[in-house]
Amino acid sequence: xxxxxxxxxxxxxxxxxxxxxxxxxxxxxxxxxxxxxxxxxxxxxxxxxxxxxxxxxxxxxxxxxxxxxxxxxxxxxxxxxxxxxxxxxxxxxxxxxxxxxxxxxxxxxxxxxxxxxxxxxxxxxxxxxxxxxxxxxxxxxxxxxxxxxxxxxxxxxxxxxx
Numbered sequence: 001x002x003x004x005x006x007x008x009x010x011x012x013x014x015x016x017x018x019x020x021x022x023x024x025x026x027x028x029x030x031x032x033x034x035x036x037x038x039x040x041x042x043x044x045x046x047x048x049x050x051x052x053x054x055x056x057x058x059x060x061x062x063x064x065x066x067x068x069x070x071x072x073x074x075x076x077x078x079x080x081x082x083x084x085x086x087x088x089x090x091x092x093x094x095x096x097x098x099x100x101x102x103x104x105x106x107x108x109x110x111x112x113x114x115x116x117x118x119x120x121x122x123x124x125x126x127x128x129x130x131x132x133x134x135x136x137x138x139x140x141x142x143x144x145x146x147x148x149x150x151x152x153x154x155x156x157x158x159x160x161x162x
Contacts, residue, residue, distance in 0.1 A: 007046045008061060012161055013068040014047035017054045017075040023139045024131035028074035030142060030150045031127070031157075039158055058116055070123045070161060071116075074153055076146070077128035084145025086152045089126040125161075127153050 007013060016032025018025045028049075035047040050057050054073065061067050077089065117124050129149035142150065 007048060008064045008068070009066050010046045011044040011069045012042075012046075012072070013070070014045070014072045014074060014157060015054050015057060016047065016049040017052070017073055019052055020140055021138045022134065023141065024129075024133065024143055024146045025076050026140070026142060027076040027129050027131065027146050027149060027153075030146075031074035031153045034150050034154045035157065038154065042162055045162060055112065058112055062116055062119060067122050070125065072157060072161060073124065073126045074157075075126060075128055076131045077126070078134075079128070079130055081130040082145075083130055083132035083143065084149040085130045086149050086156065087128055087130075089128050090124075127156065129153060 014032055014035060015028070016030070017028035020026035020029050029051065032047040032049040035041065041047060058071075061071070079087070079089075081087065113124050116122065129146060132143035132145050
């Protein structure tokens, strides 16, 4: 998927991460869609569904001359909370056993996120929700708790970052 360079010039960039074919893993994707369908986003903000290619997006942003001041990654993240619970995480909050993974539900490595915040002088926020379950086979659609979490996450983003 080719993302127009205009997205890279926004002050606030919401990246909806995940795979819609794996049930609750599609949370981040749904957040970006919900924002675009239910809000008039300000000119300095974009919300895009990046699916599982967010690692490449972050890498391209690192190479770009102009970068967003704030990047918000919306993603499903297993943390032991109640299903559908929305929470804010920072790269340092992710458990040690995930630090060297190439996937935080298909988002960039934690090391890459840390590098981005240091080199790009940008703020990176992870707005996450606890998935109810991970399907054993392809299954589109979010569980009821995650459907509620989408709206809650979008409202949080609009209240705190716009």
